[in-house]
Amino acid sequence: MFKMVVFSDLDRSIIYSKRFLGEDKSELEIEIYKNENISYISKKTVKLIKQLQRNIEFIPTTTRNIEQFKRIEFSKYDIDFKYAITSNGGNILVNGQIDSEYKDYINQKLKNSIHIDEIMKLLEEYKNIKGIKKIRKADNIFAYIVVDNKIFDLKYIELFINKIKDLNWETYINGTKIYFLPQELKKSTAIKYICDKFGYKNTFAIGDSIMDKDMLDFCRSSYLLRHGDLVNSLSKENKYIISRECGFRGSEEVLKYIISYK
Structure with a gap:
């Protein structure tokens, strides 16, 4: 069991729509929808995720629903995740299948x-x-x-x-x-469940938007992409490590930070 775990948002945190490509056409296609390439990942990000996974559990944590998450072709670049959190904390996937135990847990909370x-x-x-x-x-x-x-x-x-x-x-x-x-449907609800279940204490988070705030607040070390809308609403007193770079380079910068963590 890995001692450290990274919970990472996907869109605009690890993968990007083509409007972020600019003049750089060398990034890797990672999502096709209606016969069109709509999302990309940098070659360096792929390498860094693989490097990180040698010692740290990496859990995608996204607001995408299950179908939208499964459109992302990480496996095309030999990246696989045992666990994933989708639907903003509404589902935990284990090897691509819904965790029924968690489903019962979250459904109980949603009754409020x-x-x-x-x-x-x-x-x-x-x-x-x-x-x-x-x-x-x-x-x-x-x-x-x-x-x-x-x-x-x-x-x-x-x-x-x-x-x-x-x-x-x-x-x-x-x-x-x-x-x-x-109200109970939050990324941090699923994150807390996983941390309690597996005893994770050393937790990292990567995000960019207001939808990631509860996740970033929950984890011990939290990295915020500078280009995201959350940056604009932060108070001066916050614990986040904000990337210097934006876009693909910002993602790479954050992953390097985590890999070098002692």
Whole structure:
């Protein structure tokens, strides 16, 4: 059993959409969707993850649902993960299969919030609001909308946000997506479960966004990518190690930090 464990966000932390490529076309394709390459990883990141895995457990920890997570082709570069946390803490995968013991555990916690079906009914009333492009349900656990920031205004759904807060649901804004999650549905819920189960004490986290904050706060050593939106909302008093570089180079910098940790 490894003594150290890294919980790492994926999008904009380890893998990147093609808009981050710039002029550099040498990065590796890692996700295909509708016959199009949509996500990339740097060659150096692949090498660093493999190097790190010799001594440290690496657990992807993502808001992606199970299907979206499985689209990422890590195995193409001979990277495999025994454990993965998906659905923002809603599922733990063990060798690609749902951990049923954890599923029972999280389902019990989610009973403190109103059921997702009721949230979807409320959200349906807003489907014609200007700027809302998609309404989605993820793994039957949480919901999100995709918006056009040029024409969408958060005030259009303020009533909905306030209403679901009284039903123990939280709202997170992350770029063009706005997530609605039960209060207990957090990355740190799954992380704590894994740490308690396997006795991990030396914990690292890698993230970039507001969706990663509870994970970064939970872990002992937390690395924040400079390009992420969380940087802009930090108080001066925070424990995070913020990367000097952005994008692919920032990911490589953070992985090197962890590998060199004594």
